[in-house]
Every structure is written in structure tokens, then in C-alpha cells.
Amino acid sequence: MCGSVQFPKSNVCNNPDCDHSKEPEQILLSPEGTLYSYTIHRYDLRPPFDYHKAPYAIGAVELPEGIIVVGRLTTTDEEKLKIGMKVRLKVGELYSDGENAYLTYFFEPVEEVRK
Amino acid sequence: MTESAIVSAAITEWTASGEPTPSLMDRLASVAVEALRRAKLRPRDVDAVIATTTALPFDNPSFITISAQHFAHRLASKIGSHGMKCINVCGACASTAIAFATADAMIKSGYIKTALVVGADNSPRGFYYQAPSVLDADLATGYPHKVVGITNPSYWAMWARRRAYEMGKPVEDIKELMALVKVIHSEYGARNPYARYRKVFTVEEVLKSPVVCDPLHLYMIAATSSGAGAIVVADMERAKKLTDKPVKIAASAIGGPLSNEPAPRLVHFATAGGGRAVRPFTEWRRAIEEAYKQAGITAEDIDIMEVHDTNCFNTINWIDQAMGWEREETDKLIRKGEIRHNGRLPVNLSGGTASFGEAVQCQALMMIHELFLQLRGEAGERQATKKLRVGLCTAYGAYGSYGAIIVEKAW
Numbered sequence: 324m325c326g327s328v329q330f331p332k333s334n335v336c337n338n339p340d341c342d343h344s345k346e347p348e349q350i351l352l353s354p355e356g357t358l359y360s361y362t363i364h365r366y367d368l369r370p371p372f373d374y375h376k377a378p379y380a381i382g383a384v385e386l387p388e389g390i391i392v393v394g395r396l397t398t399t400d401e402e403k404l405k406i407g408m409k410v411r412l413k414v415g416e417l418y419s420d421g422e423n424a425y426l427t428y429f430f431e432p433v434e435e436v437r438k
Numbered sequence: 439m440t441e442s443a444i445v446s447a448a449i450t451e452w453t454a455s456g457e458p459t460p461s462l463m464d465r466l467a468s469v470a471v472e473a474l475r476r477a478k479l480r481p482r483d484v485d486a487v488i489a490t491t492t493a494l495p496f497d498n499p500s501f502i503t504i505s506a507q508h509f510a511h512r513l514a515s516k517i518g519s520h521g522m523k524c525i526n527v528c529g530a531c532a533s534t535a536i537a538f539a540t541a542d543a544m545i546k547s548g549y550i551k552t553a554l555v556v557g558a559d560n561s562p563r564g565f566y567y568q569a570p571s572v573l574d575a576d577l578a579t580g581y582p583h584k585v586v587g588i589t590n591p592s593y594w595a596m597w598a599r600r601r602a603y604e605m606g607k608p609v610e611d612i613k614e615l616m617a618l619v620k621v622i623h624s625e626y627g628a629r630n631p632y633a634r635y636r637k638v639f640t641v642e643e644v645l646k647s648p649v650v651c652d653p654l655h656l657y658m659i660a661a662t663s664s665g666a667g668a669i670v671v672a673d674m675e676r677a678k679k680l681t682d683k684p685v686k687i688a689a690s691a692i693g694g695p696l697s698n699e700p701a702p703r704l705v706h707f708a709t710a711g712g713g714r715a716v717r718p719f720t721e722w723r724r725a726i727e728e729a730y731k732q733a734g735i736t737a738e739d740i741d742i743m744e745v746h747d748t749n750c751f752n753t754i755n756w757i758d759q760a761m762g763w764e765r766e767e768t769d770k771l772i773r774k775g776e777i778r779h780n781g782r783l784p785v786n787l788s789g790g791t792a793s794f795g796e797a798v799q800c801q802a803l804m805m806i807h808e809l810f811l812q813l814r815g816e817a818g819e820r821q822a823t824k825k826l827r828v829g830l831c832t833a834y835g836a837y838g839s840y841g842a843i844i845v846e847k848a849w
Contacts, residue, residue: 327711331577338712339697359702360603362595362651368587369564375587381651383596383702391700392708393593394586401652406603417585427585 328352328388352392354412356384356430359391361406363399374418374425384410384430397431405436442545443677443684443848446476447807449667452634452794455561457664462492465666466509466558467516473554473668474517477680484670485550486523487514488541490533490557490799513556523550528799531748532693533557534667535802535833535841539690541671551673557800558666565589566662566798568705568836579837582707590836591659591749593704595651598751600701600718602653605765613653616750617644618772620658623747623786626779627793629819632804634663634795658750663795667803669810674848683814686848688828689732693725695838704836721838723759729830729842737761740844741826742812743783744805746834747790756832757785780823787812787820802833802841813847 327338328350336347361382368375380396382404397413398404410430417427448469460468466489474481489509505512510524529536534557541553567589570580582588602612621641627633639657647657677684695703697710701718717723730736737760745756757768757777771777777785788794788808791801809829811817826847833841 325712329711330708331581333578337697337710340712360596360600362592362599362654364587364589364592364651365649366565366651368567368583368589372567372569372584372587379587381586381588381592381596388711389714390708390711391702393582393588393702393706406600 328390330390330392353387355433356386356392356410358404358406358408358410358430359383359385361396361404363401380404382410382430395427395429397429403432403436408436409433440546440548441674442542442671442687443674444687444806444810444845445670445672445677445680445684446473447667447669447803447810448472448476449632449804449807450665451632452663452665452797452804454634455563455662455664457560462558462560462666463509463512463516466513466556469666470513470517470554470556470668473670477670479552479670479680481518481522482520484522484552484554486525486541486544486553488525488527488537488553488555489513490537491526491528492559492799509556509558529839529841530835530837531746531796531798531801532833532835532839532841533799533802535831535843536692536839538669538671538802538806538843539692539841542687542690545671545673551676553671554668555671555803556666556668557803559797559799560664561662561796561798563662565591578707579705582705589651590704591650591654593702594749594751595654597701597718597755598653601751601755601765609653612751613645614641615754615769615772616653616658617641617655619747619750619753620644620792622772622775622777623753623790623792626787626820627789630789630793633789633793635793654749654751660748660791661795663797665794665797665800665804667800667807669803669806682849684848685810685813686846687843688735688846689729689842689844691725691728691732691842693721693728693840693842696721696724699838703838719755719759722755722834722840723762725840725842726760726830726832729844733844733846735828735844739828740783740830741824742787742809742822742829743785744788744808744829744831745785746801746805746832747786747792748796748834750792752834753785753790756834760830760832779820784822784824787817787822802831802843805831805833806843806845809845813845
């Protein structure tokens with residue numbers, strides 16, 4: 324087993340040097356990371372994904388496990404975002420259709436930005 | 439090893455996507471026959487047809503027609519086939535580069551002598567997306583659009599912002615540079631009868647267009663479009679009998695995903711584990727390095743480039759990767775206008791995808807077509823003024839699909 328980490332979970336390892344001698348294990352990733360980059364989307368997506376309403380922010384977050392994960396950010400205020408800042412995982416509502424609320428993961432800034 | 443060369447090339451004018459007529463198969467057949475006519479060949483002379491599959495309207499994401507995956511076979515029977523080998527290739531936006539490299543490898547190995555490489559697309563309008571389907575619910579690539587709302591421009595925008603950050607510059611700097619790239623490409627699109635957009639833009643106009651996802655504005659992103667192209671490739675001995683200006687294929691490299699690629703890749707949730715390379719875009723660079731090695735040349739030997747600009751950041755990034763120099767040098771090259779037809783290193787004199795829009799599964803054929811014209815001195819008002827010998831075409835697509843083609847005058 325090579326100890327390589329991947330997201331999301333998979334039935335096989337994605338490290339080309341792995342000998343695949345053991346089944347992958349599920350682990351919890353660190354809830355905190357560093358903002359690698361970000362952007363703020365200004366267009367709604369089209370159906371059936373039009374529950375993604377603009378503006379919304381996307382970030383790429385470097386985790387201590389050595390991978391970068393893309394996800395939604397909690398703020399679309401550019402003044403509050405800066406590459407290299409610490410962000411923390413937060414589960415929140417993406418949308419609800421009256422019957423169900425659909426959740427996803429967000430990253431939330433945990434420090435004030437001095438630009 | 440046998441040498442190979444391009445004998446002829448033909449493309450259609452790129453047009454708005456979504457038009458049902460003429461059918462894609464009709465467009466493909468017209469342009470294929472035109473390329474054969476220019477090579478003075480008949481279908482019987484072709485040993486293999488290598489086609490790319492098409493991006494279809496994905497109103498229903500789980501629906502992919504089997505017919506679109508078999509363009510080579512359908513084209514062969516439509517233009518008349520004596521049993522030519524039919525190969526269908528798919529590699530996102532890099533599809534035709536990979537098809538071209540496949541044809542080249544088959545010729546160089548001696549398996550065939552003449553190939554027809556074709557592609558056609560009528561891409562859906564708007565943001566591309568990958569979505570989970572009943573038959574293929576892949577967590578890694580099927581869900582990011584659905585769960586996070588990420589689009590292809592989101593990745594490009596994040597790369598552009600990161601480049602500015604790593605260079606210690608404000609994001610406005612890369613934004614202005616991308617606008618300038620669009621302006622320069624548009625000057626050549628205006629001179630290209632095959633380009634969909636022939637308007638010359640100003641930096642102000644580009645920066646006034648709506649923000650899609652900062653720092654990317656609408657006019658910095660290629661519109662999905664429709665187009666078709668065909669290229670005849672043959673072994674050098676035959677090519678020299680068919681044309682007095684054969685364009686040698688000095689290299690054709692196929693690049694794939696690298697697990698240690700440090701930059702988040704379309705359309706994945708995350709980079710892979712197991713260690714990361716220091717330099718972002720290692721997998722882009724790798725395809726080019728392989729091509730340089732095949733051709734036995736270095737970056738200094740490149741006289742002209744056609745690079746895959748799905749958005750204006752990619753022109754900048756391809757120059758970074760192809761030249762392998764400090765990124766500051768790329769900025770200077772563009773700001774001084776040295777990528778124009780009379781510059782030190784002309785880039786995208788076709789007008790680029792910025793002027794064509796993108797017929798996804800056909801785009802590399804458009805770029806190789808331009809290099810073919812430029813090396814032969816047949817590019818009219820777009821013709822580079824410097825003496826040309828070697829040209830580089832780079833193609834880039836989602837999922838880690840790349841192609842790097844080097845062509846050279848053989849007369």
C-alpha cells in the first residue's frame with residue numbers, strides 16, 4: 324500500500340506507483356486548508372443545474388494531505404478572499420426544492436484579509 | 439523509420455453551433471473529398487480514415503449516440519471504401535491532434551502508406567458540462583459540475599489568477615494581458631475567410647464585455663462552434679510524388695494525465711495524491727518535450743506556433759510551456775506584439791480559437807491547416823514575414839488530453 328490520498332473516494336488507488344496489494348481505506352481529510360486560487364461565477368448554470376445561481380464562488384484548496392480540492396466558497400465578496408489564506412470546511416445548503424434541502428461542502432475564510 | 443508528411447489540408451468556415459443543416463456527415467464528407475481532390479487522390483488510394491467523435495447536444499447527459507462514435511466508418515462508406523481501416527478517436531478538445539498522431543504513427547510504423555484524418559463538430563451552446571448518468575456515474579469527473587457548480591472557465595480563471603499571484607502581480611495584470619491576446623488574435627481572424635468572427639477588438643471592448651468568472655471576461659472565452667476539417671497524410675516517398683511542397687511531420691506527441699500534476703485539472707474534483715511536481719502545467723509541458731525529442735530540436739528552433747486557446751489564458755500558458763522560459767518573457771513577447779505576423783514568434787496567425795470559436799472535436803485540424811499554409815507561404819494576408827522552417831501545434835483538452843505536433847518544410 325502506497326499511502327497516497329485521493330478525493331473523492333474510489334475503489335482503486337490513483338497513484339501510478341501503487342502495487343495495489345491492499346484495498347483503499349476511507350479516511351477523513353483535514354477540515355482546514357490553504358486557498359490555492361479562486362473565482363467568482365457571474366452566470367447561472369443552465370438546467371438541470373440552474374440551482375447554481377450567480378454570483379457564487381469557487382475555490383481550489385490545498386489540504387495538508389497534499390491534494391488540492393475544488394469546492395464552493397461561502398463568500399462572493401472578493402475583498403474577503405486572498406490566495407494563501409486559511410479556509411475551513413463547512414457543510415451548507417446548496418438549494419432546496421420545498422421538499423428536500425440539498426447539501427454540499429463549502430470552504431469558509433477563517434482569517435481577515437489585509438489587501 | 440519511414441518519414442511522413444502532410445500532402446493536403448482543407449477546412450470549412452467555422453459557424454454558429456446548433457444548426458442542423460448541412461448535417462455533420464455531409465460537412466465531413468465535403469471537406470474530406472476536398473482534401474483528397476487537392477492531393478489528387480481517390481478514396482481507393484486511402485489506406486485508413488481516422489476520425490474524431492463529436493460532442494453532441496447533451497440535453498440528456500446519459501445519451502450518446504453510437505453513430506457519433508463511428509464517424510470514420512460512416513464516412514468511409516459515404517465516400518466509397520475499398521475496405522479502408524476505420525479508427526475513431528476521442529480526447530476532448532485535443533481529439534484531432536491525437537487522431538493526427540495516430541495516423542502519423544501508423545504511417546511511420548509502415549502499417550499504412552496514406553491516411554485521411556478528419557473531424558467535425560456541432561458543439562452545444564453555452565457552458566460545457568460533464569454530468570453523472572445512469573450508466574456512468576463516475577464520482578471523480580461526473581459530479582463536480584453538479585455538486586460544486588464548477589465549469590471549464592472556472593478552472594481557467596483560477597489558473598490565470600494563480601499565475602499572477604506566483605509572479606507577484608495583481609490580477610489586473612493578467613486580465614489586461616489576456617485582453618491583449620484577444621485583440622491580437624482578432625486582427626488575424628479578420629483576415630481569415632474560415633474564421634467565424636472577423637471583428638477586430640480593442641482592449642477596452644474586451645474588458646467591457648461581461649465578466650464570466652473573474653478574471654475571465656466573455657470575449658476571452660471561445661464560443662462553442664461548428665466546423666469540419668480533413669488532412670491527407672502519407673509516407674514521404676509518396677508525398678513527394680503528390681506535391682512539390684510536402685510538409686514533413688517531424689513529431690507527433692500524445693500527452694495524457696500526469697498524477698503529479700500540481701494544477702487542478704478539468705473536470706476533476708481534486709489533484710491526485712502521491713506527490714506533486716513543483717511546476718504547474720507539468721503535463722502540458724511534457725507533451726511538448728516529447729515532441730521536441732522526437733523532432734530532435736529545442737524551443738529555439740520553433741519559428742511559428744498555433745496553440746489551443748480555448749480561452750486567452752491558454753495562449754499565454756502554451757507560450758510559457760513551449761518556450762520553457764521565465765514567465766515574464768512570455769508577457770514581454772506579447773506586450774511587444776512579437777506574436778504578430780511580423781514578430782519574433784508568430785502565434786495563432788489563424789486568428790486562433792478566439793476568432794474561430796471552438797468546434798471541439800476538430801480544433802487541432804484548423805491549427806495544423808494554418809501551419810500547412812504558413813510553411814508553404816500560402817496564408818495570404820496572414821502570412822508570417824519571417825522565413826519559416828519549423829512550426830509547432832499544441833492541443834489541449836479536458837481529462838488531461840494533449841497533443842503536440844511539429845511540422846517542417848520538406849523541400
